[in-house]
Amino acid sequence: MARLRVFLVIAVVVMIVGVGLWLWLRPKPVAVKYVVLKRADMIVSVFPTTTSTIRSDNEVTISAQRNGRITHLPVEEGDSVAKGQIVCRLDLSEETARVFAERDQARAALTEAERTFARLQGLFSKGYVSQQEVDAAKKGRDAARALVTGLDEAAAQYEKYSVLRAPFDGVISSRPVQAGDLVTVGKPIVTIVDPTRRYISSTIDEVDVARLSLQQPVKVAIDAFPGKTFEAVVDRISPVVTGGKLETRTFETRSRFLPPVPSVKPGMSADVEILTERVAGALSVPTPAVVDRKGEKIVYRLIGGRAVATPVRIGLSNWNVTVVESGLAEGEQVILTPDVTGMGDGVRATGTAAEG
Known part of the structure; x- marks a missing residue:
């Protein structure tokens, strides 16, 4: 009888130790966040791949047309200018002096050619020279006259090139230059934009372009106007792809502000959301909750303290939200962090409801 009691005590101790070891060695529950599914009207949006920029349809860069030194630069970045206003003066004295000297020489040569032609005409009338000599003198006079005309035009152009004016009202x-700088032909002096013809330029991933169409509503948030959202519509979708690498192929879209138009300036940054579709009573999950496993879309449900891999059929989707057409039901808990370490079908999990 004593032996039986000893055996029972040992057995109980072994069982307790075994259970303790099993509880101690088994994997700890994975900590996850989850959302409770519910139906709601859903707006499907497309977001640019980068921050959007306010631009202008009417933009021009005024560059130096001749080599020279800037003597007067009366405008700063951000200044408003009127059509015809002087924005820069260049000292072209060296080149202008050369052109004027060539023109003076050409005028003197023309005067001499005209005298020669007139003299030969008089001699021809008296029979002292041939017609060929008169014709040659006439050609010389005409060539000298053409040269003077060309140099007169060149001199006028140099005067024009020395004074640069705004071609339209703008900002x-x-x-990129300062007064006193020596500039060469083609050097940008100022860039002027028409702030009344503004649009928002956005870069859209090629996978999202098929969802876009003209006149779709756009929500615009601008850092310069914190807490405010402005309305716009898609005005243009570029037919040309940009980006040379497969992973960076994008398209440009342009959106126009709807009244009242905010007082934004070209160059400002903007966050854009293009509203592409509205789905009534949609059952949707955050897009990061959807996992691609060997071509099959799955989400992890949280059931009885365990993660359960569940195949689903999805519908409309963007970077933030995905519509679930089948596989889930309203009220179920869906894990938002399927990529957490240790996650898998059937693993124990402790869930915390996600905020919002």
């Missing part, structure tokens, strides 16, 4: 968006 100075760039001025």
